[in-house]
Amino acid sequence: MFESENPNAYEKVYIGLVERLGAMDLAPAGASLGLERRGLEYVAPLLGREYLVGPQGVRAADGGGTPFTHRIVLAWYLIHGGSGEPAQSFVPYRELPGGADFARTLSQLVDNRLATGFGHKLAQLSQAALALGGEELPTTSASDGAWRFGALPKLPLELRFYDADEEFPAEAKILYDITAPNILDLECLAVMGQILVMELERAAGVAPPA
Secondary structure: OOOOOOHHHHHHHHHHHHHHHHHOOOHHHHHHHOOEEEOOEEEEEEOOEEEEEEOOEEEEOOOOOOOHHHHHHHHHHHHHOOOOOOOOOEEEHHHOOOOHHHHHHHHHHHHHHHHHHHOOOHHHHHHHHHHOOOEEOOOOOOOOEEEEEEEEOOEEEEEEEEOOOOOOOOEEEEEEEOOHHHOOOHHHHHHHHHHHHHHHHHHHOOOOOO
C-alpha cells in the first residue's frame, strides 16, 4: 500500500520502475493492453485523463502534475503488460485471489473514506462519477447509486453507493473485475481503489476526511 506521508520512499520505487521501463521493449505490453503509441510512449487513459508512459517514465499528456500513486501504478501497468479481456463479473477486493488478508485495511482506506466523504452528497458523487467517465448503472433495491469506470484499459471498476438515512450510515463498495489480477498485482489494485476515491473527491470538490 502506498502511504502518502512517506513520499520519498515511493519516489525511490518509482525511479527503479523507470529504470525497468528504459530497459524494456514496451511494444509487446502496449499491444497486449491495446494502448495507442506516440513515438516511444504509450497513451494510458486513467479515469478520463491521459498519461504517457515510456522509457523516461510517466507524465500527464496535458502537462499537469502527476501524483506518485498514479506514476507508480502506470509504470507497473506497462511493466506487467497484462493480457486477456475483462469478464464483466465484479467482486469485492477480498474475493480476489490473495485479497482477503488486506481487505479490512483497504475497506477502511477506500470504502469508508468514500462513505464518510459523500454521505448525504449523492448528487455530487454522481456528477463526479460522470465527470470521470463513469457509466451509470441500474441501482439495486438497496443501493442509491452505481457506476462502472474504465479505470484503465482492460481494468474496469464498479462503485456501489448506499446513502445515509435516519437509521444507517452511508456505505460504499468498490468492486473489481475478477480478471483484474491479470492486469495489475494486488498492491497496485488496492491503490487503484485509492486513486478512484481521490479522483472522485477532486472532481466533486470534496475534501478527504481528516
